[in-house]
Every structure is written in C-alpha cells, then in structure tokens.
Amino acid sequence: MFTAHSMKKQDVLNCRFSNWYPIFKQYTIKSVVIPLENDFVSYLQELGTLMLPRGVQVNINLWKGNSSEEEEQEEDVWEDEKETENSGSPEFSKLISQITEAIANLGGSVFPKMGWSSPKDAIWINNNSLKCCSPGEVILLLKSSDFISHDLTSAFKLCDNQSSSGGVSDIKQELVLRKWANLFPGMEFRCFIKNKKLLGISQRDHKQYYDYIDREKEQLAVELCNFIEQVVAEKFSSQNYVIDLYKKRNGEYWIIDFNPFGEMTDALLFTWNELQDGKLNSCEDSVDFKFAGDTNGQFRFASSTSTLQPSEFLSYRMPVDFVHLSTGADATKFVDFLRMKTQNDQQSSSDDDSDQQWRLPDTSKP
Numbered sequence: 001m002f003t004a005h006s007m008k009k010q011d012v013l014n015c016r017f018s019n020w021y022p023i024f025k026q027y028t029i030k031s032v033v034i035p036l037e038n039d040f041v042s043y044l045q046e047l048g049t050l051m052l053p054r055g056v057q058v059n060i061n062l063w064k065g066n067s068s069e070e071e072e073q074e075e076d077v078w079e080d081e082k083e084t085e086n087s088g089s090p091e092f093s094k095l096i097s098q099i100t101e102a103i104a105n106l107g108g109s110v111f112p113k114m115g116w117s118s119p120k121d122a123i124w125i126n127n128n129s130l131k132c133c134s135p136g137e138v139i140l141l142l143k144s145s146d147f148i149s150h151d152l153t154s155a156f157k158l159c160d161n162q163s164s165s166g167g168v169s170d171i172k173q174e175l176v177l178r179k180w181a182n183l184f185p186g187m188e189f190r191c192f193i194k195n196k197k198l199l200g201i202s203q204r205d206h207k208q209y210y211d212y213i214d215r216e217k218e219q220l221a222v223e224l225c226n227f228i229e230q231v232v233a234e235k236f237s238s239q240n241y242v243i244d245l246y247k248k249r250n251g252e253y254w255i256i257d258f259n260p261f262g263e264m265t266d267a268l269l270f271t272w273n274e275l276q277d278g279k280l281n282s283c284e285d286s287v288d289f290k291f292a293g294d295t296n297g298q299f300r301f302a303s304s305t306s307t308l309q310p311s312e313f314l315s316y317r318m319p320v321d322f323v324h325l326s327t328g329a330d331a332t333k334f335v336d337f338l339r340m341k342t343q344n345d346q347q348s349s350s351d352d353d354s355d356q357q358w359r360l361p362d363t364s365k366p
C-alpha cells in the first residue's frame with residue numbers, strides 16, 4: 001500500500017540552517033548566519049534587474065578565452081561603471097559590512113546559501129563556482145538564482161498544513177555564509193531517513209562513477225549508519241528527513257545539510273515513490289545494509305557503465321548576450337544593441353503599420 005507520509009511546516013523548519021546548526025555545530029563546517037532585513041529580501045525578489053547595491057563591485061568573468069585586447073576593453077568598461085555606479089542603486093551598507101566581516105572571519109572565502117538552498121543554479125555568473133570572496137559575488141549569486149527565490153516564496157509548498165497561519169513570508173529570512181571547503185564530490189552521500197530509520201543512501205554526485213565507492217561500499221554503509229544512529233537520530237526532531245553527509249580524509253564525517261523528506265529534495269538514485277512507500281525496488285548497483293541492527297536499507301551508487309551526463313542546471317542559464325547587456329559589461333554588444341534599437345525606431349516612425357519588427361543589426365563596427 002502506498003503510504004506517503006505527510007510533511008508539516010515544522011519538518012521543513014527543522015531543516016532550516018539556523019535551526020539545525022546550533023545542535024550539530026561540532027559536526028559541520030563553520031558558518032555565520034546573517035538575518036536579512038525586509039528591504040533586501042524585496043530587492044532579491046524584484047524581477048528584471050541585475051542592479052547591484054551601491055558600493056559593491058564584481059568582476060564577471062564570462063569571457064575566458066577572449067583576446068587580451070578585448071579584455072582590456074572590459075577593464076575600461078568596469079572603470080566607467082565605477083564612476084557612475086551610484087545612480088539608482090539600492091543601498092545595503094550594513095549588510096555589506098556584515099558579509100565582509102563574515103568572509104574575513106571564515107578565512108577569506110565562503111559558500112553562500114539561504115535558509116534551505118544554495119544558488120547553485122546560478123554558478124555560471126560566478127566563474128562556474130559558488131566560492132565567494134566578496135559581498136558583490138554573494139549578492140550577485142543570490143540575485144540570479146531561482147532556487148533562492150523558491151526559498152523566499154515557496155519553502156512550504158509541499159506541506160499539507162501550508163495554508164495554516166505562519167507562511168514563509170512571516171519568517172525572518174537569513175543569509176548563511178559557510179567557510180569554503182574544497183570538498184571532493186565522490187565523498188558526499190545523501191541519506192533518506194523514514195520513521196527515524198535509515199532507509200536509503202545514494203551517492204550524492206550520482207552521475208559519476210567512483211571506484212573508491214565501488215570498492216568500499218559495504219564499509220561506507222556501516223559508517224553512515226553508525227553516524228546517523230549515534231550522532232543524528234536522537235537529536236533531530238523530525239521522523240522523516242534527508243541528510244547529506246561528507247566523509248573527510250581523516251575518516252570523520254561532516255553534516256553538509258538537512259533537507260525535507262519530499263519531492264523538493266532530489267531523490268538522486270532512488271525515486272520518491274519508493275522512498276515514501278518504504279519499499280525499495282531491487283537494484284543491480286546497490287548493497288543492502290542493516291540500520292541499528294534490525295531494519296533493512298539499500299545503498300545505491302553509480303556503476304562503471306554509467307554515461308557522462310550534462311549538467312542538471314543547464315536549463316537555468318540565461319543567454320550570455322543578455323548578461324553582457326544587462327550588466328553593461330560588453331561595450332561592443334551594447335553599441336550593436338543601440339544601433340538595432342535606433343534602426344527599429346526609425347523604421348516604425350516611417351511605417352504606417354504599427355506592428356513593430358526587429359531588424360537585424362548592422363554588424364559593421366564604427
């Protein structure tokens with residue numbers, strides 16, 4: 001029988017960073033939580049602008065491979081930007097100094113996220129990385145991410161008591177800065193806990209084959225079971241949740257994140273039907289384990305015959321031309337755009353037909 005459990009807002013709240021971090025501080029990466037004022041949250045939610053707050057600059061480097069002459073042009077554009085940056089930009093000087101201070105306290109580079117999500121769909125705007133060394137990089141990533149918007153508006157979407165009082169807009173939003181750690185993706189594991197028992201473990205980087213995991217799978221499953229039984233299960237108050245764990249080089253485990261037990265969390269090598277039903281299908285690339293000496297679970301991993309898959313975040317990318325234009329970072333494209341616009345205006349004022357049509361730009365350079 002299908003026994004989908006019901007997810008409550010409290011289960012989602014338990015997975016919020018500032019709720020679990022104080023409990024598990026000694027088992028996770030050092031982090032700083034900065035409560036966010038409403039005006040910054042509104043700024044993040046505004047559509048159609050990539051305008052950065054006053055006083056922050058970023059070096060968007062989407063043009064790797066350009067000739068040095070073109071790179072010099074970019075420098076010039078950013079110099080111009082610096083002179084005119086004050087016009088119309090929002091001002092968040094308190095937040096900017098809090099971020100600057102946190103980055104310094106955390107060793108100079110950080111991993112940013114909000115209560116639940118990181119802006120990993122937006123890494124293309126930050127040299128394909130979530131590593132941030134300045135407030136500008138943090139803010140640009142947050143502002144460009146659909147996953148962050150989801151945290152701000154829809155965190156309780158799948159809860160069966162979501163219409164009861166205390167919606168996501170009543171929550172004081174938070175920015176989380178975590179000390180940057182060079183994590184090896186093959187050492188991350190996602191563990192699915194149902195009724196306080198570990199039901200499934202999936203390799204976190206599930207599209208890649210790691211021979212280490214293949215060799216050590218039985219031992220890894222035992223270690224992950226022990227960690228959850230001894231460190232996590234009694235202290236985490238939800239019955240059902242998903243925890244991401246990382247095995248460090250010294251053999252100890254780190255908690256990377258807690259996630260709600262539901263479809264907003266990626267089931268990786270499982271399906272949510274299986275997990276919610278509690279009955280796992282047999283699977284060739286898996287080993288069975290026993291949790292707490294009695295219940296059965298399954299550890300799934302990618303096999304050596306898995307094919308290389310494209311990035312799962314490709315669909316979140318914005319056309320690079322749009323980014324260049326909206327940030328004013330490519331003068332040549334901007335001139336082309338203005339030329340196209342001027343031609344179009346001339347065309348529409350001389351035409352009787354009001355249906356506007358774009359003309360192809362004249363690409364000959366002045």
Ligand SMILES: Nc1ncnc2c1ncn2[C@@H]1O[C@H](COP(=O)(O)OP(=O)(O)OP(=O)(O)O)[C@@H](O)[C@H]1O
Nearest residue numbers: 029111116117118178179180181182183256257259
């Ligand atoms: N402090 C850190 N330094 C460097 N990389 C990190 C750090 N914390 C997390 N990561 C990497 O980023 C990935 C995503 O982190 P995290 O799970 O916190 O984000 P998330 O948005 O909640 O992800 P998901 O949606 O999959 O739950 C991790 O799997 C890990 O590889």
Ligand SMILES: [Mg+2]
Nearest residue numbers: 116257258259
């Ligand atoms: Mg997560």
